[in-house]
Amino acid sequence: MSIKKRITVAVAIICLIPVLLITLTCRMIIEYHMQSIATVYDVETDTVTVLQNPMLLYANLTRQDYFDLRNVTLYDSEKLDDTAYLESVNEQLQEKYSFLVLRRSTDVIVYCGDWNTFGQMRDNLPAFGNNYVNGEIGIYISGNYPTLIKQLDYISEDGVPYSLFIITDVNNLLPQVKDFAVQVVISFLLILLLTAVLLIVWLYQSIVRPLGVLRVAANLIADGNLEYAIPIREGDEIGQLQKDFEVMRLHLKDMNDKQLSHEQASRTMLSNVTHDLKTPLTAIKGYSEGLLDGVADTPEKQEKYLRTIYAKACAMEQLVDELSFFSKIDNERMLYNFQTVPIKEYLLDCIDEISLDLEVQGITLNFTCSCADDVRAVIDPEQIRRVINNIIGNSVKYMDKEKGEVTLRVLCDKDMIWITVEDNGSGIKKKDLPHIFERFYRGDMARGTKKGGTGLGLSIVQSIVKDHGGAIEANSVEGKGTAIRFSVPRQQDAAAQDVDKEAGKRKLWIKS
C-alpha cells in the first residue's frame, strides 16, 4: 500500500474506529444499565426516557410503598396513629432515598422521618387536597433542595384532615446513571488510547522501521561496508526507495570491485613491465660491454652482438609503444584516421610484413578470403594493422606445436567484414577465456612462461575494434588452438560516393 493510501487509511481509522467503538461500547453499557434499572426500579423504559425524565425512576422507587400506604389511608387509617408502624415504613423508604412525613390539619407535623432534609423544604409541602393530582408519580419540587413528593390525604374518624407524604431526595444521581457516565468516559479514553497505540505501531512498522533499516545501511556504506543488502518490501514508495538504494549499493560495490581489481592489475602490470624492460636492458648492457671491452674481437662476433642489441632495443620499443598506446586509448585521446581500403589487398599487405618472421619461427601462415576483390572496408589502416599484428603475435607467442599454423580467414556480409585469426597453439583455459579482453589480464599459462607481455594487447585490440563499430570474440580449446574473430564495417555504395568525393583527404575523428 502506498504511503499516501496509508495516511488516508490512518486518518479514516482515527475518525471512524473510535466513533464506531464508542457507539458500540455505549450501546452495551446502556443495555446493561437499562437492564439493571428495569430490575431495580421496575421500570420498562428506554434510554431516552431515562435521560430525559429520570423522575420516572424516582417515582417508581416508591411506587409499591405508595400503593400500600394508600390502602392504609383508605381502610385502616388508625394504623397511622402508631409511631412504631410509621417508623418501620420510614426505614424501608430510607433505602430508596426517601422518608415519610405525616401532617395534621395544615401545619402540625405528627411524624417526620428525616428532620434535617425536611427542614430545607418544609415550606414547599403541598396543601391538603393535592393528592388527586399525579398521585402515584408525585410532584417535583425544585429549588435548593429538589424533591419528589407523593401525597396521600385522608380524614380521621374525628374529622381532622391528615396528609401523608413520601418525600424522595432527587439531589443525587441514581447509582446506575452515575456508573453509566463514568463508564462511558473511561471507555472513550480507553478506545482513544487503543486506537492511537494501534496507529502508532502500524505506522512505526510500515514507515519508521524500514527507514531506520535504510539509515543503518547508509551508515554502513558511509563506513565503506558495501556488503549489507537490505530486505526489499514491495508495493510502496519506501519499497521503491529500498530498491533504488539496493541498485545504488550494487553499483557502488561493482565500481569498488572494479577499482580494486584495476589496482591489483596495475600492480601486476608494473611488475611485469619492470621485468620485461629489465631483461632486454640487461642484455643490451651486457653486449655493449662485450663490444667496449673488445670481447667481440672478430667482425662476425661484433655484427652478432650489434644485431642482438638492435633486436632487444626493438622489443623494448614495442613494449613502450604498447604502454603509451594503451594510455592514449585509456584516456580516450585516440585519434583515428578512417579511410576506405580494398580489404583483400590490404590484408595481404599486412601479412606480407609478418610472414617472414613467422617463417623463421617455423610457423605456416595461411590466408583465405571469400570477399570480392573490390570490397572495401572503412578503417584506420594503421590501427587495424596493429590489431592483426597483435592477434597473430599472440598466436606466435603461445604456439607450442612443432608444426605451427596460423590461418587468416576473411568473410563478408552485407554490412560487415569478418576477419578470423586461427592457430593451433596452446589454446586458452576455459576459466581464462571470458577475461582475456580485460585490461592487464594474463592467462595462467602466459603468466607461467617467460614469454613476456603486459596483458594489454587484447584489451587494446578490443577498444580499436569497438571504435570502428565492430565486434570481437574468442573461441579456444585448451591444447588445440585459438580463434579470434573480429569485424570492421564494410563500405556501402552511398558511402563509396562520399569517399570518392573526399578522395585524398584524411578524415579524423576524436573518440568521444
Ligand code: ADP
Ligand atoms: P599478453 O600480453 O599476456 O599476451 P593479451 O591481452 O594479448 O596479453 O592476451 C591476454 C591473455 O590471453 C594472454 O595472457 C593469454 O593467456 C591469452 N591468449 C591470447 N591469445 C592467445 C593465443 N593465441 N593462444 C593462447 N592464449 C592466448
